[in-house]
Amino acid sequence: MNARREAPPQEKHRYILFHKPYGVLSSFTDAEGRPTLAAYIPVPEVYAAGRLDLRSEGLLLLTDDGALLHRATHPRYKLPKTYWVQVEGVPSPEALEALRQGVWVKGEKTGPAEVEVLDPPPALPPRPVPIRERKDIPTTWLQIVLREGKKRQVRHMTAAVGHPTLRLVRVALGPLTLADLEPGQWRDLTPEELRALREALRLGPGGKPARAPRGQGKALRPRSPRPSRR
Template sequence: MSRLILLNKPYGVLCQFTAEDGRQTLKDCVPVPGVYAAGRLDTDSEGLLLLTDDGTLQHRIADPRHKLPKTYLVQVEGEPDEAALAALRAGVDLGDFVTRPCEARRVAEPDWLWPRDPPVRFRKTVPTSWLEIVLREGKNRQVRRMTAKVGHPTLRLLRVAIGPWLLEGLAPGQWREVEARLPATGGR
């Protein structure tokens, strides 16, 4: 039977099992042998990471050809207007590639959110806003690069869903095992 683990990856944890320079890794959060991350999440990003011992499932989750949606809550600097949101939705030219169209909308600050350590920088004169962004691809630092390109740098980034799997109910560093089923092609 395949294993599938949902982990709330804390800020600052490397998305690998091998330690580097004494930094925290997935091994510090999930003491389960034989599982590997299905996709990645930057060290300075938080939230849902899936781990499995099934190579086929790992590939199906991580490969953008399967168009599995990944949902992020993003705290950005400033207050994006409709033009900035439309630019995100249409696809952003980041120089080395153009992002695929995505879903992007403003949302209220989540009332269930835990404090981050270290805290997000605060500037009295610059407001912050929250966005929900749903991608069906996942290039290196893509969300951060997209929001910066439209003039609203990312301050905090949390992945809250991958296809049908949700972060809900997991505190930072907590994990739970769920039934390992391949999602239907095309996501939710």
């Protein structure tokens, strides 16, 4: 799996990037016997910071650092998540703008998103199970950046504007990217990546909370006690 230990030796926690393949759960156990992270990552006591559903692919961050895990999944810190999304059809400018402004999903309006068309389409490894394509209906690749995380949010958003998601790949989480990882590969964060992630989550060296600038305390209070999930 090309596992490489790159985290600073003085770090007491593990911080792992994993390229989750299609058809693998974002957990280490499953009562139904479906493929899990245990088949790929032989590291005990690490947990995924957010999830990708069974049919989604791409970047997962796993760690045993509870403070960082909390911040990476809490809506207070608005860690951006970047997805490459193949949708059915060709979204109109109005559909793209609706995604940017927020759409109604199950009685709630999604927050603003950054949305752009990827042309040419991104070069990605083939999926083991081909996407469902319909004759004479083209597909479009979008890049969608979210700063919130509700269950299957991207799929619900594209369906709401009439363009079902056919393939979904998370390519970045804050400053972290898939980079050279192939599906099923993992590695530890580099010192530079870990430092950038802590800065994005307002954590100081060693994982201690960074002090907020004077006058910003109220703005940093959490608006919701619920953790962010995809």
